[in-house]
Amino acid sequence: MIEASGLRKLYGQTVALDGVDLAVRQGEIFGVLGQSGAGKSTLLRCVNLLERPDSGTVTVAGRELTKLGERELNQARQRIGMVHQHFALLASRTVAGNVAFPLEVMGVGRRERDQRVAELLELVGLGGRGKDHPRQLSGGQKQRVGIARALAGRPEVLLSDEATSALDPGTTESILGLLKSLNRELGLTILLITHEMNVVKSICDSVAIMENGRIRESGGIGELIRTPGSRLTREIFPLPEPAAGHITLTFTGHPEEPVISEVVRKFDVDVNILGGAIEELAAGSVGRLRVDLAGGERDNALTYLRERGLLVEVAG
Amino acid sequence: MELDEITPLLWQATGETAVMVGWATLFTVLLGLPLGVALVALDKDGLRPMPALKGAIGVVVNVGRSLPFLVLMIALIPFTRVVVGSSIGTEAMVVPLTVGAVPFFARLVETALREVGRDVVQAAQAMGTGKLAIIRKVLLPEAFPGLVAGLTVTVVALIGYSAMAGVIGGGGLGDLAKRYGYERFETGVMVAVVIVLIIVVQLIQSLGDHVARRLSHK
Ligand SMILES: Nc1ncnc2c1ncn2[C@@H]1O[C@H](COP(=O)(O)OP(=O)(O)OP(=O)(O)O)[C@@H](O)[C@H]1O
Numbered sequence: 001m002i003e004a005s006g007l008r009k010l011y012g013q014t015v016a017l018d019g020v021d022l023a024v025r026q027g028e029i030f031g032v033l034g035q036s037g038a039g040k041s042t043l044l045r046c047v048n049l050l051e052r053p054d055s056g057t058v059t060v061a062g063r064e065l066t067k068l069g070e071r072e073l074n075q076a077r078q079r080i081g082m083v084h085q086h087f088a089l090l091a092s093r094t095v096a097g098n099v100a101f102p103l104e105v106m107g108v109g110r111r112e113r114d115q116r117v118a119e120l121l122e123l124v125g126l127g128g129r130g131k132d133h134p135r136q137l138s139g140g141q142k143q144r145v146g147i148a149r150a151l152a153g154r155p156e157v158l159l160s161d162e163a164t165s166a167l168d169p170g171t172t173e174s175i176l177g178l179l180k181s182l183n184r185e186l187g188l189t190i191l192l193i194t195h196e197m198n199v200v201k202s203i204c205d206s207v208a209i210m211e212n213g214r215i216r217e218s219g220g221i222g223e224l225i226r227t228p229g230s231r232l233t234r235e236i237f238p239l240p241e242p243a244a245g246h247i248t249l250t251f252t253g254h255p256e257e258p259v260i261s262e263v264v265r266k267f268d269v270d271v272n273i274l275g276g277a278i279e280e281l282a283a284g285s286v287g288r289l290r291v292d293l294a295g296g297e298r299d300n301a302l303t304y305l306r307e308r309g310l311l312v313e314v315a316g
Numbered sequence: 317m318e319l320d321e322i323t324p325l326l327w328q329a330t331g332e333t334a335v336m337v338g339w340a341t342l343f344t345v346l347l348g349l350p351l352g353v354a355l356v357a358l359d360k361d362g363l364r365p366m367p368a369l370k371g372a373i374g375v376v377v378n379v380g381r382s383l384p385f386l387v388l389m390i391a392l393i394p395f396t397r398v399v400v401g402s403s404i405g406t407e408a409m410v411v412p413l414t415v416g417a418v419p420f421f422a423r424l425v426e427t428a429l430r431e432v433g434r435d436v437v438q439a440a441q442a443m444g445t446g447k448l449a450i451i452r453k454v455l456l457p458e459a460f461p462g463l464v465a466g467l468t469v470t471v472v473a474l475i476g477y478s479a480m481a482g483v484i485g486g487g488g489l490g491d492l493a494k495r496y497g498y499e500r501f502e503t504g505v506m507v508a509v510v511i512v513l514i515i516v517v518q519l520i521q522s523l524g525d526h527v528a529r530r531l532s533h534k
């Protein structure tokens with residue numbers, strides 16, 4: 001649905017994007033994670049060409065945006081919704097006027113516009129607030145207006161730059177719930193940027209982790225979790241650096257059998273549990289355990305764990 | 317002079333000032349608003365970057381701003397004569413008043429437009445809004461309270477300029493003050509002119525503030 005390849009962007013001496021490839025599939029929620037200054041916003045803004053990459057191409061819903069002229073680009077943008085960290089609502093317009101804005105730009109007639117605005121406000125849970133001004137709304141409500149506005153052009157793709165980072169945890173959760181239901185019910189593809197692990201955990205199907213203008217790793221969450229040395233896994237489970245010989249086990253789904261006690265019995269090893277957690281992700285539940293295994297048939301025990309489908313990483 | 321002698325003089329002079337300032341305000345908005353928009357839109361990170369043209373406009377505006385009104389008015393006499401056919405009288409004064417106020421107002425428009433958040437403009441761009449529509453539907457409406465405040469300041473400045481214009485032969489309150497207060501030592505007229513000016517400026521300022529506040533939804 002969104003495809004970017006070879007994106008490079010310089011700001012003076014700063015390399016904001018250093019050869020980024022991105023592929024977001026239709027109907028998924030794709031999260032971009034990374035430290036401040038990693039280039040996340042620049043990447044997102046290159047997707048709808050708010051920022052022109054110095055080189056590389058961007059294709060959204062089969063149209064290569066980087067080839068389009070100004071008028072065609074504006075038409076394409078009408079099918080790409082965008083949600084902003086600080087809402088970016090027009091103070092001079094009412095809530096309904098803000099949602100109507102993109103429809104006016106698209107040349108939708110008055111009656112159809114009013115009807116569509118009412119539907120959209122209903123959809124985001126703000127039916128009846130159309131006549132208010134944005135300043136009369138809470139942060140979460142403002143973001144709902146922002147989302148309604150982004151959906152006005154019936155977009156196939158929604159871009160979101162830190163849509164929840166100005167909100168408190170409870171409000172964040174309700175906005176994430178809204179995004180998720182839009183994704184499920186309208187089949188909306190969502191590309192979102194966040195620095196909150198919580199957002200990734202609760203709604204993302206895939207992620208990319210950025211660092212210094214590059215994507216360090218990307219893919220489906222389940223797939224990344226099964227990849228040894230994954231940064232994503234480390235971000236989700238902040239365990240301390242392992243000492244030499246310590247073992248980190250990662251498992252997806254709830255193991256039917258008590259694997260650990262089985263290993264102890266079968267291979268005569270001592271298990272010392274050093275830390276761990278289980279996380280419920282949108283992609284399923286994942287557990288990670290840091291242990292020390294000693295004595296008996298240690299190597300056979302590890303092989304057995306691998307055979308049982310656990311990811312086994314031994315610190316060297 | 318008695319009050320019933322002063323009153324008709326005051327009415328007439330106030331009327332002349334109103335005519336001068338009214339026309340000058342109209343032309344100032346018609347010319348200054350587009351100029352102010354141009355100063356923002358042509359900026360290097362504006363909607364349509366043309367830094368060289370923007371620089372040129374900026375220089376012209378600054379030249380206009382740096383000339384004291386009295387000097388500008390005298391320097392413009394030949395130009396005024398071409399435009400209006402005469403260089404004295406209420407009508408003629410509209411020309412230097414406008415020329416003096418346009419750069420002033422253009423800068424205030426520029427400042428008001430720059431107050432509009434970048435994020436709102438970018439949000440509009442992300443929705444596929446064309447440049448003219450961004451000016452019409454985003455920049456101007458969002459900056460409207462600021463534009464009204466700028467206009468208020470400009471009208472008050474124009475009243476000040478118009479008094480000076482009156483001294484050269486434009487009529488109005490300045491002319492009245494000069495003829496009676498200065499040349500004939502009629503303190504009563506002088507005081508009356510001062511009072512009228514204070515009241516008018518107060519009224520305009522309050523009206524401007526009120527409108528700006530009503531329109532502001534920040
Ligand atoms: N308009 C700009 N002009 C100059 N430098 C810029 C501009 N935009 C971004 N940069 C630089 O590009 C780099 C990447 O910025 P970007 O905003 O994409 O980071 P980010 O990952 O979104 O960070 P954050 O999490 O803080 O929002 C940074 O070094 C930043 O200073």
Ligand SMILES: [Mg+2]
Pocket residue numbers: 040041042
């Ligand atoms: Mg950012």
